[in-house]
Amino acid sequence: MKEIIDIILTSLQVSLSSTTIAAIFAVPLGLFLGLSKSRMALRLRPVFSSLAGLPPVLAGITIFLLLSNAGPLGSFRLLYSKTAIITAQVLIVFPLIVASVYPLVLPIKAVFLETCFGLNIPKKQQIRFLISELRYGLLAAVLLGFGRAMAEVGAVMMVGGNIRYKTRVMTTAIVLETNQGNYSTALYLGIALLLISFSVNWLVHSLFKEVSHDPLY
Amino acid sequence: MIRCTDLSIVLNHKKLLHIENITFEEGIVHIIQGENGCGKSSLFRCMTGWSSPDSGSCVMLGSWVYQPQQFHLFAPKVLDNFLDAELAKQMLVSLKAESIINQSVKRLSGGERQKVALVRTLCTDADVYLLDEPTSYMDESSRLLAYQLIKERLLSLGKTVLMISHESVMDPFDCGKVYLFKDSKLNIINTW
Numbered sequence: 322m323k324e325i326i327d328i329i330l331t332s333l334q335v336s337l338s339s340t341t342i343a344a345i346f347a348v349p350l351g352l353f354l355g356l357s358k359s360r361m362a363l364r365l366r367p368v369f370s371s372l373a374g375l376p377p378v379l380a381g382i383t384i385f386l387l388l389s390n391a392g393p394l395g396s397f398r399l400l401y402s403k404t405a406i407i408t409a410q411v412l413i414v415f416p417l418i419v420a421s422v423y424p425l426v427l428p429i430k431a432v433f434l435e436t437c438f439g440l441n442i443p444k445k446q447q448i449r450f451l452i453s454e455l456r457y458g459l460l461a462a463v464l465l466g467f468g469r470a471m472a473e474v475g476a477v478m479m480v481g482g483n484i485r486y487k488t489r490v491m492t493t494a495i496v497l498e499t500n501q502g503n504y505s506t507a508l509y510l511g512i513a514l515l516l517i518s519f520s521v522n523w524l525v526h527s528l529f530k531e532v533s534h535d536p537l538y
Numbered sequence: 539m540i541r542c543t544d545l546s547i548v549l550n551h552k553k554l555l556h557i558e559n560i561t562f563e564e565g566i567v568h569i570i571q572g573e574n575g576c577g578k579s580s581l582f583r584c585m586t587g588w589s590s591p592d593s594g595s596c597v598m599l600g601s602w603v604y605q606p607q608q609f610h611l612f613a614p615k616v617l618d619n620f621l622d623a624e625l626a627k628q629m630l631v632s633l634k635a636e637s638i639i640n641q642s643v644k645r646l647s648g649g650e651r652q653k654v655a656l657v658r659t660l661c662t663d664a665d666v667y668l669l670d671e672p673t674s675y676m677d678e679s680s681r682l683l684a685y686q687l688i689k690e691r692l693l694s695l696g697k698t699v700l701m702i703s704h705e706s707v708m709d710p711f712d713c714g715k716v717y718l719f720k721d722s723k724l725n726i727i728n729t730w
Contacts, residue, residue, distance in 0.1 A: 432610045438588055439604035440662055450612050 324486070325506065329513055332490040335403055335477075336470040339410030344463045347415050351422025351462070352451065356430060366423055372416035380412040381476025388480065401482035406490070409476040414466040421462035425455045461528040468521040471514070539564050540585060540666065540700070544594035547580050554580060555722045557594070564665075567688070567699040567711045571727075572719025578702045579607055581724075582668050585700075600665030607670040607702070609655045611643040619643075619658045629657040629691070633683050648675035656684055660691050667692055669701045685710035 354362045354369070386392050388400040388408075399405050433454070437447045452459065474492040481488035483497060491514045498507035540562040547554045555577035562568050572578050583589040585596045586604045612618045616639050620626035623639075630636045635653045638646060646654065656672050669688075673681045689711055692699050701707070708716065708730055716728035 429610065432606070432608050435588060435606045435608075436610040439586065439606055439609075439668075440658070441601075441603065453618075454613050 325509060325513070327486055328489050328491055328494045328510065331403070331488070332471060332492075332514075333517075335406045335410060335490060336467055338403075339407045339470050340414055340463060340467040342407070343411045343414040343418055343466055347418035347466070348422055348459055348463070351419045352426060352448070354419065355423035355426025356434070356451075369416045369419040369423070373420035375413075375416070376475075377409075377413045377473055378475040378479070380409050381479035384409040384412065384476070384480045400480060401484060401488060403481070403488060405480040406477050406488060409480045410470040410473060413473060413476060414470050417469055418462050418466045421465055422459060425458040425462070426451070429454065457528045461525045464521050464525045464528070468518060468525070471517060471521070539600075540596065540598045540698070542581075542585070542594065542596045545581075545584065545591050545596060546593040547577055547584065548592045549577075549580070553722055555719065555724070557581075557724050560724060562698065562700060564698045565693070565696045567693060567701060567714035569707055569714060569716045570700065570702045570719070570724070571704065571716060576719040577722070578719060579670050582606075582670055582700070582702065585668065598666060601663075602666040602668060603659050603662045603664040604668040605655055605659040605670060605672055607674075609651075611646070611651060611654055613643050616641050616643055616646070616654050619654055620661055622661055625661050626657050629660060629687060630654075632687050632690075633657070633680060635680075649677060649680060652676055653680065653684070656687070660687065664697070666698045666700070669699065671702050671704070674704070681705070682710060 351369075354366055384405060385400070387394045388397070388405055389395055390400075399408075433451065434447075437450070442450070472492065474496060477488075477490055478493045478496070481490070481493065483489050483493040489497075491510050495507050495510050495514070498504070498510065542557045542560050544559070545555070545557040547556075570578050570581070580589070582604060584591045585598055586602065588604070617623055617626075627636060627639055630639055630653065633653050633656075635650060638650050638654070643651070643654070652672060652675050656669070659667065659669065659672075667688075673684045676684060685707055688699060688701075693711065708714065708728065713730055715726055715730075717724050718727045
């Protein structure tokens with residue numbers, strides 16, 4: 322039981338950390354890509370949409386190669402650590418949040434910007450208003466990222482190494498316990514993962530329902 | 539004072555409007571009328587600098603506020619749209635709409651949304667007010683109250699008002715000019 326709790330806590334710790342780090346950069350970038358009229362922004366939008374659907378194992382191998390002894394960051398000895406897992410998850414979650422944020426801006430962009438321009442609202446205040454307008458959608462995008470981080474197996478296994486009491490998370494533990502024939506432990510972990518996933522999904526759905534009921538969106 | 543010189547706007551390779559030389563005097567209401575799509579809103583956008591004309595220029599002296607035809611109300615509450623809630627409340631009382639001040643913006647009707655937008659614009663201090671169809675969704679009595687509010691809050695203080703409207707709105711105002719867009723040109727059709 323102690324081990325299961327440790328695994329659940331490790332999962333929550335790495336997923337919350339990676340989602341927070343990714344969100345800090347991805348939300349402003351998503352807002353920028355939605356608001357900007359520049360060619361670069363127009364080109365970057367489909368890039369992030371594509372990256373959002375990228376196989377996570379690619380993120381895993383990228384981080385593995387960077388952190389392995391022969392890699393450029395090998396001297397930091399970060400491979401098979403929680404930091405390595407968090408880094409891989411950031412790489413997976415970051416484009417997903419960007420790709421979920423910029424479409425929120427597009428439907429209100431023209432009218433919102435013209436209104437702010439007409440009222441001579443300073444840029445800083447415009448951003449504050451925009452974040453307030455899109456708060457449900459932004460939160461839903463971040464929760465979507467968290468759900469993805471929690472459910473990740475391949476990349477986490479590759480860079481975390483599934484080390485007991487260190488880097489073992491729910492998904493990798495389920496794979497291990499199933500392979501070892503410990504179906505009851507795997508099932509307990511599966512139920513815990515399912516409950517967390519359901520909770521996150523329920524929250525995302527309720528928030529999106531709130532957004533879709535709002536004619537401003 | 540607003541002066542437009544040799545102003546041309548081209549849309550889809552067709553000349554939408556051409557204004558050779560026109561000056562909008564200070565302290566009165568200028569009502570601009572014309573068919574749909576004749577370039578009234580485009581003129582306002584060029585005046586404020588939101589969009590650039592294809593040729594010519596528009597010079598506006600003093601500060602200005604512009605209420606576009608399609609505007610955005612800041613969510614979630616009506617109150618979130620005003621910096622000076624007390625002043626806004628007074629104006630909403632004048633429009634007989636004080637009950638909506640604590641409402642969610644998504645629950646407002648088209649006319650109520652316009653009342654909030656108009657009050658928000660009038661709460662902002664400026665020399666020139668550009669109002670693009672500010673009362674088009676309001677009922678007749680609300681419209682008259684809105685004109686009365688514009689008169690009291692702006693014209694009586696010497697502010698300049700440029701208003702796009704499809705209705706005949708001369709009566710509530712003491713003096714002003716009515717312009718009509720026809721054949722890409724802007725002509726004065728009434729002065730009082």
